Amino acid sequence: MTVTFRALVGASMMLAFAGTASAQTTITVATVNNGDMIRMQRLMSDFYAKHPDIKVNWVTLEENVLRQRVTTDIASKGGQYDVLTIGNYEVPIWAKQNWLLALDNLGADYQQDDLLPQVAQSLTVDGKLYAVPFYAESSMLMYRTDLLEKAGLKMPENPDWDFITDAAAKMTDKSAGVYGICLRGKAGWGENMAFLTSMVNSMGGSWFDMQWKPQFDQPEWKATLDTYLKLMSNYGPPGASSNGFNENLALFQTGKCGMWIDATVAASFISDPKESKVADKVGFAPAPTRAGGKNHGNWLWSWNLAIPATSTKADAAKTFVAWATSPEYTKLVAEKEGVANVPPGTRTSLYKNPDYLKVAPFAEMTLKAIESANTAHPSEKQVPYTGGQFVAIPEFQAIGTAVGQQFSAAVAGKSKAEQALTAAQALTVREMTRAGYPK
Structure with a gap:
C-alpha cells in the first residue's frame, strides 16, 4: 500500500488540529440576565485572547429561574455548572455545606485586599473567601x-x-x-x-x-x-x-x-x-x-462568582472567575464602555478614582449606602x-x-x-x- 507525501501531511495536520481541539476546556457559567452580566458577555474577546484554551458556555437566566436551577443543581450534586452567579445569601450557607471551593488564591495581580471589607466579609467563612463579587449594591x-x-x-x-x-x-x-x-x-x-x-x-x-x-x-x-x-x-x-x-x-x-x-x-x-x-x-x-x-x-447584596465543589474543571473555572472580577476587567469596561459603567461596589480603589467620581454622580451615595447597611x-x-x-x-x-x-x-x-x-x-x-x- 503506497502512502503519498500529501496524505501524510494531511494526516499530521488533522492530528494536530484534533490535539488542539481536545486541549480546549469548555466551562459552563450560570448567570443572571442583568445588564452588567450581559455586558461581560460582550467583552469576552479579551478573555479568549488571553486564554484561548478555555471556552465559556453561557446559561443566562431570569433571576428567579437562576436561583431555582443553581440551588437544585448544587443541592443534588448535579454538576451542570462550573461557575455559579449567586448572592451573599447563598455563599455562607453553601460554604458550610462544603458545596463551594475556596477562592483565596486568585493570583498576585488580583489584589484581594482591595475588595470592599463589608462585601468581602459577607463572602468569607472561617477566614476563607468562597466567592468573589462581580458587583455589589445597597x-x-x-x-x-x-x-x-x-x-x-x-x-x-x-x-x-x-x-x-x-x-x-x-x-x-x-x-x-x-x-x-x-x-x-x-x-x-x-x-x-x-x-x-x-x-x-x-x-x-x-x-x-x-x-x-x-x-x-x-x-x-x-x-x-x-x-x-x-x-x-x-x-x-x-x-x-x-x-x-x-x-x-x-x-x-x-x-x-x-x-x-x-x-x-x-x-x-x-x-x-x-x-x-x-x-x-x-x-x-x-x-x-x-x-x-x-x-x-x-440592603447589602452582591452578585458573586463561585465554583461548585462538583466542577471537574475547577482550574479553568478559577481562571475565568479571576478575570471577570479583576482590576484588569474594571479597566477593560472603562476603556470599552466608559468608566461610569464599571461594575460598582466591589473595590475600594474605584471610589478613590477621580475619573470615576467625576462622571458618576451616584458614586458617593452608593458607597455610603453599602457601608451603612447593617446586616x-x-x-x-x-x-x-x-x-x-x-x-x-x-x-x-x-x-x-x-x-x-x-x-x-x-x-x-x-x-x-x-x-x-x-x-x-x-x-x-x-x-x-x-x-x-x-x-
Missing part, C-alpha cells in the same frame, strides 16, 4: 429632578415614607403615562421580598422575634403593606405585580417613573444618555425611613438572625418566595392586605415549625 431612592421640581417639592436629606407618598401623588400623571413611583411587585424572596423586607426594617419591624415567631401579625407589617399597596395601586404603573428589577429599570429609563427605590447598581444605567431618556434629570437620595426613624432599611442588626428590634433584605437561614428561600406570592397577589388585587398578612403568618409558622425552630 438600595437607594432614585428620582426625576424635573418632576419633583414641577410638583413644588424639594428632596429631603433623609426622606421618609410620608414624603414619598406625597411626592408620588404629585408626580403622577397617568394621562401622560408617568407614574409617581415604581417598586418591585414580582414574587420572589429576592424580588418583591427584598424590597418589602427592607421596607419593614425601615418601619421598625422584623421577620421574627427572638423566639423565631413570625411577625406578620404585628403593626409594623400592617403599616408596611398598607403603604406599599397604596403606592402601587394609586401611583404605580399597570401590571406592577409582574415587575422586578429589570422591568422597573426599563420603565424609569423611558421616563415612566417619578421615583424608584431599588438597587444602587441601577444608577449607571439610568444616568447613561445612551440608554436612558432621562439621564440628565436624575437625582439620588437615601432609601426612606419612617417618620422620625433612623433605619433606612438599605448584623437589620431591625431596630432584637432579632435572632442576620441579613438585611433577607433572613440568613436556609429555609428563607422557600418561605420568602411563598410570602412574596401572597403580597404579589395583593398588588394584583386578588386579595386584601389583611388576607395577605394572615396567609403569610400562617404559612411561615407552619414552615418554621416543620423546620424545627427555635433550634
